[in-house]
Amino acid sequence: xxxKLSTKTAVSxxxxxxxxxxxxxxxNLQPRPLSEKSLAAxxxxxxxxxxAGVEPITAALTMEQAVARALKYNLDRRxxxxxxxxxxxxxxxxxxxxxxxxxxxxxxxxxxxxxxxLSENADTGLASPSQFISQERIHTASSLGLSWSMLxxxxxxxxxxxxxxxxxxxxxxxxxxxxxxMQDVRTAFWRAVSAQKLQSQVRGAVATANEALAESGxxxxxxxxxxxxxxxxxxxxxxxxxxxDAINQELSTAQIELATLINEPAGQNIxxxxxxxxxxxxxxxxxxxxxxxxxxxxxxxxxxxxxxARIAREETRKTMVKLFPNLVFNYSINYDxxxxxxxxSWREAGLHLSFNLFNLLTxxxxxxxAEAGVKLAxxxxxxxxxxVIAQVHLARQQVANSLSQFEQADAIWEIDRGIAEHMKNRExxxxxxxxxxxxxxxxxxxxxxxxxxxxxQAQIAEARLQATLGVEPKISGVSETSLADLERDIGLSRDxxxxxxxxxxxxxxxxxx
Numbered sequence: 001x002x003x004k005l006s007t008k009t010a011v012s013x014x015x016x017x018x019x020x021x022x023x024x025x026x027x028n029l030q031p032r033p034l035s036e037k038s039l040a041a042x043x044x045x046x047x048x049x050x051x052a053g054v055e056p057i058t059a060a061l062t063m064e065q066a067v068a069r070a071l072k073y074n075l076d077r078r079x080x081x082x083x084x085x086x087x088x089x090x091x092x093x094x095x096x097x098x099x100x101x102x103x104x105x106x107x108x109x110x111x112x113x114x115x116x117x118l119s120e121n122a123d124t125g126l127a128s129p130s131q132f133i134s135q136e137r138i139h140t141a142s143s144l145g146l147s148w149s150m151l152x153x154x155x156x157x158x159x160x161x162x163x164x165x166x167x168x169x170x171x172x173x174x175x176x177x178x179x180x181x182m183q184d185v186r187t188a189f190w191r192a193v194s195a196q197k198l199q200s201q202v203r204g205a206v207a208t209a210n211e212a213l214a215e216s217g218x219x220x221x222x223x224x225x226x227x228x229x230x231x232x233x234x235x236x237x238x239x240x241x242x243x244x245d246a247i248n249q250e251l252s253t254a255q256i257e258l259a260t261l262i263n264e265p266a267g268q269n270i271x272x273x274x275x276x277x278x279x280x281x282x283x284x285x286x287x288x289x290x291x292x293x294x295x296x297x298x299x300x301x302x303x304x305x306x307x308x309a310r311i312a313r314e315e316t317r318k319t320m321v322k323l324f325p326n327l328v329f330n331y332s333i334n335y336d337x338x339x340x341x342x343x344x345s346w347r348e349a350g351l352h353l354s355f356n357l358f359n360l361l362t363x364x365x366x367x368x369x370a371e372a373g374v375k376l377a378x379x380x381x382x383x384x385x386x387x388v389i390a391q392v393h394l395a396r397q398q399v400a401n402s403l404s405q406f407e408q409a410d411a412i413w414e415i416d417r418g419i420a421e422h423m424k425n426r427e428x429x430x431x432x433x434x435x436x437x438x439x440x441x442x443x444x445x446x447x448x449x450x451x452x453x454x455x456x457q458a459q460i461a462e463a464r465l466q467a468t469l470g471v472e473p474k475i476s477g478v479s480e481t482s483l484a485d486l487e488r489d490i491g492l493s494r495d496x497x498x499x500x501x502x503x504x505x506x507x508x509x510x511x512x513x
C-alpha cells in the first residue's frame with residue numbers, strides 16, 4: 001500500500017513540476033531585437049545572394065541587353081517567378097487531397113488501479129458476487145488504418161481544379177509583371193541615354209555661362225557697362241543656367257534607376273550604346289478591330305478574370321457536393337498487448353453513411369452565396385473586358401500621338417541645332433555676345449532633350465500597347481535560357497507587329513487555331 005501511495009505521490013509531483021516549468025517558460029518570453037552585427041551580416045549575405053549568378057557588363061549596353069538582364073536578374077521579377085513556382089507546388093500538394101487517409105497510431109495506457117466490472121442477472125436483477133478484471137493496468141495499442149471519404153474525394157478533386165487555375169493566374173500575373181518591367185527598362189534606358197548624350201553639352205554650356213558671368217561682373221566693376229544692363233544680362237544668364245541645372249537634375253537619376261532594374265550596383269556608371277533614333281510605324285498598320293480581338297484572348301488581366309470566374313464556378317460545385325451524404329470506408333489492422341484480450345490482433349472494416357441534417361436548412365443559403373460569387377466574378381470579367389477594349393483604343397491613340405510628337409520634336413531639334421551652329425560660328429568671329437551663345441546652346445540642348453523624351457514616349461507607348469494586347473517576346477524560360485539567347489529572342493520580338501493579323505477575320509481565325 002505504501003508503495004502505491006509513493007508512486008501516486010511521485011506522479012503528482014512530476015506533473016505539478018512539469019506544469020510549473022511550462023508556465024514559467026511561457027511567462028518569461030521577452031522580445032529579442034536583432035543586433036547591429038547580425039543585421040550587417042545578413043545585409044552582406046543578402047547583397048551577395050542578390051548578385052549571385054549575374055554576368056558582368058563587358059561592353060556598351062544595348063536596349064535588348066538591358067531588357068534581357070532585367071528579365072533574367074531583376075529581383076522583383078525573381079519574386080514573381082517564385083510565387084508561380086509556389087503555386088505550382090501547392091497544386092502538387094492538392095493532388096494528395098484526393099487520396100485516402102492512411103493513419104498509423106500507437107498508444108500507451110496506464111492506470112493506478114484495476115479496471116473491475118460487475119455483472120447482474122437480467123431476470124432477477126441480483127448482482128453477481130464475482131468481480132472481473134477486464135483490462136491490464138499497463139498496456140499498449142497500435143493500429144494502421146485506411147479511411148476513404150467519398151465527400152473528401154469530391155471536394156479534393158474540385159479543390160485541385162481550383163488550385164490549377166490559381167497556377168494559371170500566377171502565370172498571368174508574371175506576364176503582367178514582365179510587361180511592366182519592360183516598360184520601366186525602356187523608360188530608364190532612354191533617360192540614361194539622353195543623360196549620357198547631353199552630359200558633356202550641359203557641362204560645356206554651364207562653363208560658357210560661368211565665363212560670361214565673370215566677364216559681366218568685371219565689366220560692371222570697371223564701369224564699362226550700365227549697371228542695369230549688366231544686371232539684366234546676368235539675370236538672363238542665370239535663367240539659362242537654371243534651365244541647364246533642371247535638365248541635369250532630371251537626368252541625374254537615370255543611371256541609378258536603370259542599374260536597379262537590371263540588378264547592377266547603384267553607383268556603377270554604365271556605358272550605353274545609343275539605339276537608332278527612329279520610331280516604329282508598324283503598330284498603326286494593325287486595325288483597331290483586330291487589336292480588340294487580340295486583347296480579348298491574350299490580355300493578362302482579362303485572362304486572370306476568366307480563371308477567377310472558373311474558380312467561382314468550381315466553388316459552387318464544391319458547395320453542392322458538401323450538401324450530399326458522406327460515404328466513408330474504413331479498414332484497419334490493430335494490435336493490443338492487453339493479456340485479458342482473447343484476440344490481441346484483429347482486422348476491422350466498416351462502411352459508414354452520414355448526413356448533416358442541418359444542410360436541409362443551410363443548403364439553399366450556401367448555394368445562393370456561391371451563385372452570388374459566380375455572378376460577381378462574371379460581372380468583374382465583363383467590366384474588365386470593356387476596360388481592356390477602352391485601353392486598346394487609348395494605347396493605340398497614344399502611339400499615334402507619340403509618333404506625331406516625335407516628328408515635331410525631331411524637326412524642331414534640327415532647326416535649333418542649325419541655329420546653334422550658326423551662332424557658334426558668329427561667336428567665334430565675335431559678332432554676338434556669349435549671352436546669345438549660351439541662350440542658343442541651352443535652346444538646342446532643350447530641343448535635343450525633348451527629342452529624346454518624345455522618342456522615349458513613343459517607345460513606351462508601343463510597349464504599353466503590346467502589354468494591353470498581351471503580346472510579349474516568345475521566351476521558353478528565363479532561368480534555363482542564357483543571357484545571349486534571351487537577348488536574341490528579345491531582338492526578334494521587335495518584328496512582332498508583322499505577325500499580327502491585319503483584319504478582324506484574320507484575328508478570329510488565329511484565335512480559333
